[in-house]
Amino acid sequence: MTKEELKLNITEWSPASTFDEAGQWLNINVEANEFLPFMQQLRHSEALCFDYLFCLTCVDWKTHLTMVYHLSSTKFRHNVVVKVKLDRSKPEIETVAHIWRTAEFHEREVYEMFGVHFLNHPDLRLLILPEGWEGKNPLRKDFEDPINMIKL
Amino acid sequence: MYRETEIIKDFSTDGNGDMIINVGPQHPATHGVLHLVITLNGETIKKIEPHLGYIHRSIEKMCESLTFRQFIYVTSRMDYLSAHINNHACVLCVEQGMEVEIPPRAQVIRVLMDELTRIASHELWWGAMAMDLGAFTPFFHAFREREAINDIMEETCGARLTMNYNVPGGVVNDLHPNFQKRVKEFLELYKRKVHEYDELLTENVIFINRMKGVGVLSAADAISYGCSGPVARGSGVSCDVRKIYPYEIYDQLAFDEVLETDGDSLARYKVRVKEMNQSIKIIEQLIDNIPEGDFVAKTKNVLKLPKGEYYQRVETARGELGVYIISEGSTMPYRIKFRSPGFSNLSVLDKIARGGKIADLIAMMGTLDLVIPDIDR
């Protein structure tokens, strides 16, 4: 499906989501509270069939965090980007690990790097950082580490 | 004297005879600092839990303080076996925002180098995997061909592994005058020696028995776990970025996407071996048809990307590498995310290894082709 068709299809069942067509793919902004049903619909809808989550990350915008999900369909070869705005002081979002299994590792990475809590995640622990780094979120913009960071 | 209790306490953890064993961070089969905590029942694997981060350098954070010209060189250190392809992904992503036309000569040079890198990477994988399985000789035979590629790289790019040959707009310097001759010599060497690979491993009955039916990954799981590259293609999932979302001149080249449907280690092995032949095919098409012209487009000295988001996916030797740049209009990226193929491919290990033997784990890790700095970034 092209960008326009995707937009029409998604507006049908999710009128609340907003779109941004600036980049190469269709960007969809979703509210955190309707995020999980939205993603389930993307995955299981016959016409969309977004079965391949190829990138899951988070961006720190200093005022808020944004979760970014890059989805693709191995059947129809169309892509979308789903974005969810999160509160920076208490970021919480539903996990998608049961929809796309790859999210389990990616969410663990985001959890330790940005401190986003994934609700109902099967195994939310530190993956890359050693013990004792809970609560420190190295990829946030205000992270300071005088020992391990070298300022040029 | 005899400390029976201590020994028994050490070996068994929960009273039902399970044994927890640490493979890595220093272990001959992990090829790097991967740490796997394995729960064993006898020789049978019950659970695998990867512990990462031993070589995490936080490249994403580093890139936030480097300019768009500088950060490319850091990415060579992610997947060091396909360093050129990593750089390629980064420059393609930067070029999306630059509105510059890449000269055709530069495109062909980049693709040629990509494919040479791919062969070199698969060559190393082949030898190292054979060594993991206990056959030491193939390792040296594979390195003989790989060394020929490295010499070509050294002559043209000035380095053997982390070439740093790509710049936004083209490549650093023109091909070495000897390049075509050397590549043809390599092609001839490869064709003369490639049958040894079959004789030493592919047709060997011990090898086939070690690989067949080991670590079966279904197509649905491969998609769900986000696998890419030869791992997914071994399960019959068509995911070659060069075919599906072609970049550079890949849409003008004749080559096949290698697919196997068994999903076991042998299928993944076959995909990689056949992929080497496809890369040879691509190089043969291009080596006599390198267009004349500039090798780099004129670009501004200070690079600024317009505000926006850029995503570029390329096919490295290990799978799909994604570079996600968010620019705020300055000379440095606001945020960079590298979607590394190894990270997703590693997550499938627990799924496919359960119920196998320790020796199977070696075969599976070998055919997943993990490069640890790529996973840790």
Add this chain to the structure above:
Amino acid sequence: MWSFSEIANNLHQWLTGQFNDTWTLIIEMVLAGLAVISLFAVLGLVLVLMERKVSAWMQVRLGPNRVGPKGMFQTLADTVKLMIKEGVTPANADKLMFNLAPFLAIIVAMLLLAPIAFALNFQLWDINIGIFYIAAISSLSVISILMAGWASNNKYSLLGAIRSGAQMVSYELSAGLSILTIVVLVGDLKISSIVASQANGWWIFKGHIPVIIAFLTFIVAATAETNRAPFDMAEAESELTAGFHTEYSGMKFALFFLAEYVNVFIVCSIGAILFLGGPMPLHIGNWEGFNHVMDYIPSSVWFFGKTFFLIFLIMWVRWTFPRLRIDQLLNLEWKYLLPISMINLLLVTAIAILKWHF
């Protein structure tokens, strides 16, 4: 003609002339012990160098070439290095068993040397149950590996030891059965009579196809029993780091290493004695001139030539094939080798009863 047996006889006569019987016996025992130990040292040095050179040439490499002419003293340098290294005993290891295991391995190897015929009429101990003695003693070597694996208090070692236990007990069967084929043909367990029975031709030529099958079975079983690739389950470098000797260092590790190579030598020499005539020269039917020329080659050269040929065969196999998995290893034994060698033994028995062999 110059030969080992003549030297031994002359020495014995000279000693009996000088001392009384008891002292002669004691001195001869000491000399034999020294000879065995020096043979051990020489075998270790030669075989390690041979292995490294063979592997290097198969791997398009040069191999050791820095220490001494053509790298001949490389293993000597390695030995010196291993001797001056610290022999660490892990804190939680069972210290007695841990330190005893390498010595047990080497003692078993030494015991096995006793009945081997290095040349015609040159044996340390021509015991009348020679082959039976070898089969019995060689199964002791698994104990040293189990001891080392258990006492190290290391999970890799334990897994390696258990694997090795399963493997050795299994392969003992087909090795024993293929040895039995020759015993059936000869009708004697004594090494000297087995050798003597091959004066007119080696068993591998005289015994038709069944003996060739027994020979191949024996080579496979021998490789497995000495824990060498492709059957090196107990070490399995890429799986269990170093298997049962993960925790060993310095000279204790060197003893295991030495025992492995001496075991290889011993199984190959047994193979040579049983199937290839041991010290017997190659004779072909009625070619008198040819046979005469062959007789001029000393019997010890024949013996060592055959043994090293078999060792080379085992090394060749080692540097070509990938390792088997433990269950495949046991499948190979119980589903292929054992049935084959049992049927084979029946055939050989029939041949022996009907006197079909040459």
Add this chain to the structure above:
Amino acid sequence: MSVKKYIGDAWKGAASLLKGMRRTGYYFTHHKEIITQQYPDNRNELDLPERFKGEVVMPHNENNEHRCTGCQVCELVCPNGSIKVIFKNDLMPDGKKKKAIDKLVYHLDMCTMCNLCVENCPSDAIKMAQTFEHSVFDRNKLKKVLNKPDSKIMDGVE
């Protein structure tokens, strides 16, 4: 399993093993295929390609003059901060003070050989050398001063 298949499998397996042994046996007897380079011995014959990136050096001419103006482009462009330019003030014959480099400090231990400094140098003062034996026992020895003592800038380089 039929007997025919059992024997056939065993035969095929043995044949594949023999094939591999033939290959290794070939290399065992053909020593001219050996590819080993005897490295420290062949140092004199080693020819590294002229583009090989070994370390950054600053060429001087016979009058102990270099071409570095101290523009600091290399320092700015280096991704790792491995180049540091330290200035001094030269007293010109006409009494004016002129800024010149005192030391161009290069940290080989931090360098990734990306070649950016050499490419961006406006006066071609630095280049890559074809050396690769950099190992030393003390990390401080990898901190190098590229300009020679008492060296001056070449005439006519601005």
